[in-house]
Amino acid sequence: MTTSEHLNVTAEINGVNVTESVETRATLAQFLREQLGLTGTKLSCEMQVCGVCSVLVDGEPVSACTYLAADVDGRRVETVEGLANPGGLHPLQQSFVDNFALQCGFCTPGFLMMATALLRRNPDPSEEDVKEYLDGNICRCTGYEPIVHAVLDAARTMRGAT
Amino acid sequence: MPLPAFTLHRPRSAADAIALLDEDCLAYSGGTELLMAMRMGLIRPTALVDLKRIDELNTITLGADRLLIGAGASHDRVAGDALVAEHAALLATAERLVGNARVRAQGSIGGNICFAEPRSDVATVLVALDATVLLQSASSRRSVPATEFFLGPYWTAREPGELLTAISIPLPAPAGVYLKFQTVERPTVAVAAVALPEGGYRIVVGAVGDLPVSADYAQLTAVDAADLAARVEPVSDLTGSERYKRHVTEVFVRRAVAALAGGR
Incomplete structure (x- = not known):
């Protein structure tokens, strides 16, 4: 076996169609960060426990550290870079700013993507729902309370806006 | 890396x-x-x-007397499926609590049990439900009870040339409760307590030892939590010592029995 086995991946990444040759063994995190330069997706534990690498594939949250890039072939990927639009921050991002829901910011992209997945399936979550859904994401600055409040606030804003 | x-x-x-x-x-x-x-x-x-492009592994179907769950179904899929909710609600309960939201979206029920991580939520419940697994090779098909499928940590009865195609749950499946104590990604102790359709009760204690421990009782009052706590073989680790885990086991067996009694 060679170490350079590759295959072609065609995927929609943040609304842009991309076709790239990727190493079969490449993780989605490597593909996003090293090949596409989308470094908003972070890596930390690389054991799908900490949640900093959370991205959405066809709307479902996955740990990009433990997910083959090959598996996004034909699918739609959303990362933190896709949240804001030219008009401004996504309501979740704005709410994280308004609620001081970050300190160092390293875990923030993962929390934002998980919160995005949560609010799509449940636009009106209880505080308990938010805590349960985000319990696979770790913040070492220990800012969990403001994060939960930020998600609940954003949910209110987003319900009002639609 | x-x-x-x-x-x-x-x-x-x-x-x-x-x-x-x-x-x-x-x-x-x-x-x-x-x-x-x-x-x-x-x-x-x-x-x-x-296996993700194989549609036949992703179906959940109702047979005459069994619920068949394709091995490729994700934890989320099983947790949210209407047939599972109606016929094997306890499995849906456990699947809603597996790992974290990403693991539930990514991971399959078949992969979970083939990997045979001893702290599997799914394994504990499948033993409680008398489930069997269907194994298929190029030359044979066989059906193995969950109690005989799990042989030890990361060790199952599946041969290298076999594919686990589906999980089969006999109906009517027992109803009951699934309680667990968990501080990290996997439970320290998990207890399934069910009322068996033919009468009697079953308590399954999982996650705490290498294999789920199962015991049947004629009456719920006959369940001896201390005896079960003595029978499990806890693995000491960062989530607790053997003595501590036996204590948690006893407490959670009592709670599960109380919850089952209260729900009836």
Whole structure:
């Protein structure tokens, strides 16, 4: 076996169609960060426990550290870079700013993507729902309370806006 | 750390997948356990067979007296399926609580039990429900009870050339409760307590030892939590000592029995 086995991946990444040759063994995190330069997706534990690498594939949250890039072939990927639009921050991002829901910011992209997945399936979550859904994401600055409040606030804003 | 190199196969049928499987060519679905084990160098396959494009492994169907769950169904899919909710609600309960939201979206029920991590939520409940698993090779098909499928940590009755195609739950499935104590990604102790359809009760204590411990009782009042706590073989680790885990086991058996009694 060679170490350079590759295959072609065609995927929609943040609304842009991309076709790239990727190493079969490449993780989605490597593909996003090293090949596409989308470094908003972070890596930390690389054991799908900490949640900093959370991205959405066809709307479902996955740990990009433990997910083959090959598996996004034909699918739609959303990362933190896709949240804001030219008009401004996504309501979740704005709410994280308004609620001081970050300190160092390293875990923030993962929390934002998980919160995005949560609010799509449940636009009106209880505080308990938010805590349960985000319990696979770790913040070492220990800012969990403001994060939960930020998600609940954003949910209110987003319900009002639609 | 990068993954070691491997070849990736993407068959469209179970038969094509089975033809590829052997000791070095492993079934791959969500990858939530396999890719981690490969990264740590614990498993070194030369090839992976991606099962996610095989529709027949992803169905959940109701037979005359069994519920059949395709091995490729994700935890989320099982947790949210209407047939599972109606006929095997306890499994849906446990599946809603597996790992974290990403593991539930990515990981498959078949992968979970084939990996046989001793702290599997699914394993505990499948033993409580008298489930069997369907194993298919190029030359044979067999059905193995969950109690005989799990042989030890990371060790099952599945042979390298076999694919676990489905999980079969006999109906009516017992109703009951699933309680667990968990501080990390997997439970320290998990208890399933069910009322058996033919009468009597079953308590299954999982996660705390290498294999689930199951006991049947004629009456709920006959359940001896201290006896069960003495029978499990806890593994001391960062989530607690053996003595502590026996204590938690006893407490959670009592709570599960009280919850089952209260719900009836």
